[in-house]
Amino acid sequence: MTASVPRQVDLIGIPLDLGAGRRGVDMGPSAFRLTGLTQRLEALGHRVIDHGDVAVPIPEERSPGDPRQRFITEIAAACRTLAGLAADSVKGGGIPISLGGDHSLAAGSIPGVARALRTRSETLSVIWVDAHADMNTPETSPSGNVHGMPLAACLGQGPDALVRIADGTCLPPDRVALIGIRNLDDRERTLVRNSGVRAYTMTDIDRHGIGAIMTEVLKDFTGPGQRIHLSLDLDGLDPDVAPGVGTPVRGGLTYREAHLLAEMIADTGRLAGMDVAELNPTLDVRNRSAEIGAQLILSALGQRIL
16 A cells, blocks of 8 residues: 555544534634645545535534533534444545544544454554643543543543443554643643653654654554554644644644654555544634645645655
8 A cells, every 4th residue: 555546535524613612613624625625635636525514513502511521412422423434434445534623523533443444453543643632531621621532532531422432442552642742731741641652742843853753653553454543633733834723832833844744644555544623714814724734634645745
C-alpha cells in the first residue's frame, strides 16, 4: 500500500455542539465543504462519497443533565451513529473522514474504525494532535464539558456511555501518541503522566522537531497489521494559523509542522481514518481555519508539493 493509491474517501459531517462550552462548532462541517473539499480530493484521484451530516440536537433543545458530563446522552447517541458509519466505511475499503464539530466525536469515530479493523485482524494506533489531552473523566473535569473526555473514553475510562461505544476499550495506551499538548488541567496532567500514552508537548517539538518525533512514533505504529487514525483538533495548531477555534492556546504547531505531520502519515500508506474537529466558523477569519483543515486532509491523503 502506498500513499499515492486512490482510495474511497467517506466524508461524514458531525455538527456536534454539545461537548464544548462555546457555541458555533456545529457549523464546522458546512465550512469544510465550502472549501471544495470533495472536488479537491477527487483531483487527487480518490473516489469521494459525502454522507451528509449525522443528526445532532442543538443545546437549546435539551437539558444538560449531569453537570459532570453535560449532554452525555445526546453525545453518546451521535457517537454511536458515527461509529457505525466509520466502521461501514472501513469494511468497504474506505477511509472515513469525520468533519466536526467538537472533539467528543472521536469517541465514536475511533471505536468504529478499530472495530472494523479487528474483523480483519488489524490493529489501530491513534495520533492525537491537540493543545489539550482530552483525557478528563466526569470525576476530574472542572467544566463537565465532554469534549475534554473522548480520549479517556477510548482508553476505557471517562463517561460510561462513551466507554460502551468502545466495547470497554478500543486502544491500549501504548498505541496512542499525543502531539502538541500545552494546556492541561491540574488533575488531567497526573492522568496523562500515569496513563502510559506517548505524550509529546510543544516543548518536546521545540527541542527535537516534529520530523524526528513523527519518525519515532511511526516506527512503532507501522508494523505488520497496524493502521493509523489521525485525530486532529484544530487548536493543536497555533491560533495565528487556525484562529477559528473555541479554546485557542498560543504556541501551537506551525503551518509547515502540521503539514509535515500529515505528509509523513500519508507516506506510510496506513491511514485508516481521520477526524478534523473543533472548527468554529463564528470565530474564524474568512473561512481560513476551514481551509487549513481541508489542506491538512489533502496532505494526509497524498497531496504533495512535487
